[in-house]
Amino acid sequence: MMPSFGWTTYDVSSQLPATWRQDVRRVAAAADFRDFPRTPILSREATQVDDVPRGRVHADQVLRGLPWLHQFYRGPFLQLARESRMERVETARDGRYGVVLNVQRGANMRFECHVDSNPLTGLLFCTDHGAGDGGELVFARDPGAVGLEAVERDCSVIRPHAGHLIFFDGRRHPHYARPLAKISDVRIVAVMNFYTESCMESTRPLELNRHLYGDS
Ligand SMILES: [Fe+2]
Numbered sequence: 302m303m304p305s306f307g308w309t310t311y312d313v314s315s316q317l318p319a320t321w322r323q324d325v326r327r328v329a330a331a332a333d334f335r336d337f338p339r340t341p342i343l344s345r346e347a348t349q350v351d352d353v354p355r356g357r358v359h360a361d362q363v364l365r366g367l368p369w370l371h372q373f374y375r376g377p378f379l380q381l382a383r384e385s386r387m388e389r390v391e392t393a394r395d396g397r398y399g400v401v402l403n404v405q406r407g408a409n410m411r412f413e414c415h416v417d418s419n420p421l422t423g424l425l426f427c428t429d430h431g432a433g434d435g436g437e438l439v440f441a442r443d444p445g446a447v448g449l450e451a452v453e454r455d456c457s458v459i460r461p462h463a464g465h466l467i468f469f470d471g472r473r474h475p476h477y478a479r480p481l482a483k484i485s486d487v488r489i490v491a492v493m494n495f496y497t498e499s500c501m502e503s504t505r506p507l508e509l510n511r512h513l514y515g516d517s
Pocket residue numbers: 415416417422471476
């Protein structure tokens with residue numbers, strides 16, 4: 302029997318600043334859009350895939366452009382993350398990967414199929430995507446799935462709703478974000494890393510930091 306995959310959803314839209322969606326769109330417009338090479342260790346892309354196009358707003362840009370998001374990460378969102386787990390949960394100490402934005406613009410971008418190294422991930426969806434719009438977050442039920450075809454064969458699908466915050470442990474189940482259907486559409490999600498006593502920040506693979514930031 303396949304291990305079950307689960308997630309927790311909170312609607313936090315009423316807690317966020319009145320202009321949060323415009324703020325996020327403004328900062329996301331300055332994202333680093335390019336082909337990102339496959340991630341060492343954690344990638345679950347098919348072997349022939351060398352890179353995946355997408356946009357990223359780095360943690361320092363988030364800190365400067367969306368200071369309220371950082372405050373939520375270390376405050377109210379951390380409290381919600383703690384409610385979802387039996388053990389102590391902490392935010393990342395390393396400012397390079399605390400909160401980042403992943404951005405998809407048009408129909409060619411998607412997010413790489415991968416597993417997480419951190420034991421708890423929080424995603425704040427910043428844009429809405431209805432049926433047929435694409436942009437869904439897809440989790441393979443089979444931990445051994447490699448490549449999009451294998452993931453899509455048997456999966457849980459989460460449709461993004463702006464203002465919904467979800468928490469999950471993505472270490473076992475490969476996941477990716479589907480491309481958008483329309484070339485005029487934009488998908489923005491804030492990604493937050495959390496750690497626990499049984500899987501502390503010190504366990505984050507050094508190779509991952511070298512790949513992303515050029516050092517350890
Ligand atoms: Fe992930």
